Amino acid sequence: MQSKSLDGLFQELLENEPIFKNKEVLRHSYTPDSLVHRDDQINSLASILVSALRGDTPSNILIYGKTGTGKTAVTRHVGIELERKGESLGLSCKVVYLNCEVIDTQYRLLANLTRQFGEDVPMTGWPTDQVFFKFKETIDNERQVVIIILDEIDKLIKKGDDVLYNLSRINTDLENAKVSMIGVSNDLKFTEFLDPRVKSSLGEEEIIFPPYDADQISDILHERAQIAYKPDALDEMVIPLCAAFAAQEHGDARRALDLLRVAGEIAERENKSHVEEQHVKGAQEKIEVDRVIEVVRTLPTQSKLALYSVMLLRNNGYKNVTTGEVYNVYRQLCLQVDMDILTQRRVTDLMSELDMLGIVNAVVVSKGRYGRTKEIVLSVPINSTKKVLFEDYRLKPLEFFKPVLTTQLHL
DNA sequence: TGTCCACAGGAATGGGAGGGAG
DNA sequence: CTCCCTCCCATTCCTGTGGACA
Secondary structure (H helix, E strand, C coil), X not given: CCCCCHHHHHHHHHHCCCCECCHHHHCCCCCCCCCCCCHHHHHHHHHHHHHHHHCCCCCCEEEECCCCXXXXXXXXXXXXXXXXXXXXXXXXXXXXXXXXXXXXXXXHHHHHHHHHCCCCCCXXXXXXXXXXXXXXXXXXXXXXXXXXXXXXXXXXXCCCCHHHHHHHCHHHHCCCCEEEEEEEECCCCHHHHCCHHHHHHHCCEEEECCCCCHHHHHHHHHHHHHHHECCCCECCCHHHHHHHHHHHCXXXXXXXXXXXXXXXXXXXXXXXXXXXXXXXXHHHHHHHHHHHHHHHHCCCHHHHHHHHHHHHHHHCCCCCEEHHHHHHHHHHHHHHHCCCCCCHHHHHHHHHHHHHCCXXXXXXXXXXXXXXXXXXXXXXXXXXXXXXXXXXHHHHHHCCCCCCCCCCCCC
């Protein structure tokens, strides 16, 4: 890196032709006007929901599809159209969107729903059934069709499906309003854990969003690139490459758009006038590293300690480590930094969480005579992760700490 | 062939934080 | 203030288990 005078620094950046015309189009918060390759899904969704415009209750719908297959975009798009059409027909038709990843308990869900209808419910403090009653009362004030979109509904199930059961039976208690639900899930088999009664009521209709293939992703990217980039800003191979990378990730269009955007940002930073193949490769790498760093940074301290234990063991020649070994080292780290030592039971849970976040890879293996354990392999780059860990002042004392490894390597 | 290791992971419980209502 | 909610983390106690080895 060469230093420049401040003057020159900005001058150079300004003189350079920008590659982007409108970068916002490439972010996922942007909902496009037309959704390519999703006509079938839009039509089936609309044909089910149309009964709302006749004043009937539409069937409940379950929508499946992996991340970045356009589920949310399509659902919201159709929802907006429905509300608009209802308005012009003089019908009260309200579409409510909730993301269960953020709102992940029965209470919060009901409170949030009620608030969307203009009634205030405190963050906490009420018994849940009171909130439910309040919700029913609120919507029943008016003759209307209410459509509740529950995005990432699978997150809700893990905490018990009482809400869904209650919501699916709500119509029997209502005089004026009618409620129907759309559940959106990226877990194809989440209904297995569902109460059979809820399952049959919620899944009256099902719509599946298949992953995009590389060609379809290319089409999507072409469409957006026209708005996002200046003409001729992209090398010929850029879009196909983004599409190919994203197709490997189960056809994730969101990922493809990220790649296209980040590749452009990298090119811009290098003062290039257009985006080249190598920028896409750089983008692929950067996205992954950024994700990991962000996740590790926001980990609770105890999890950081557990993760650092795995890293220390790896540095000492262990390729894959077991829970017992990790716990051993973890205890020493806790003493060193004066933190409470959690039980092994808790630490196994922490490891499972790290596994789910993709920071480690944990597989249960049986070693016969030598018991049954989890083999944990680090799946993040060790140096950059370490740097992030030591940003936490509580881990500072560990920087040069060497744990005593009591267990032997067998095999 | 049965044993038995070294844990996995479910269930119940506790306790504290955050926040009502009265 | 007290009494009650919910939510989350953590502990305790527990039952379950794949397969190398005796």
